[in-house]
Amino acid sequence: MVPTRTNVAAGIPSSKVKYSKLFSTDTGHLHLRSHLLKFKKSSTKIPYKAIACAAAQFLIGAFLVIVGCLLLAGYISKVGANRAVPVLIIGILVFLPGFYHLLIAYRARRGCQGYSYSDLPDCDE
Incomplete structure (x- = not known):
């Protein structure tokens, strides 16, 4: 029995791998213009209403957190924890969803992989 060479990455014996001859005019370089046309960004509709709602939630939540902390510390009035908490x-509860949706919108705008405007809630109904 004659040992055969195997492709370590794929685990395929070299006798089953098919090769093809390159054309004599092929320089091995890619034509970037033809390949870049395939990867154009699709024009997606930006959900401005959802981003505005998220910004409003973020700002209102941040305001309430700051006021709650000031009430708890006694800087605004001496009401105690029964009104501050x-x-x-x-x-x-208002701040977290606003922050989360603004983060998704920011990363979708930057084009980060795994983020898109379709992840935001639909406010057009």
Whole structure:
């Protein structure tokens, strides 16, 4: 039995790999213009209403978190934790989705892989 060479990466014996001869005019270089046309960014509709809602949630939530912290620390008034904690909790609950959706919109705008405007909620209904 004669040992055969195998392609380590694919685990295919070299006797089953098919090769093709290059054309004599092929220089091995890619024509970038023809390849770049394939990868044009598709024009997607930017959901401005969803981004505006996310920005409003972010700002209102940040305001409520700051006010809740100031109430808890006693800088605004001496109401104590019984009024400060609910303001703080509501602020966090409003802030987090706004921050998350603004982050998605930012990364979609920059073209990061895995992020698109379709990930944002649809506010056009």
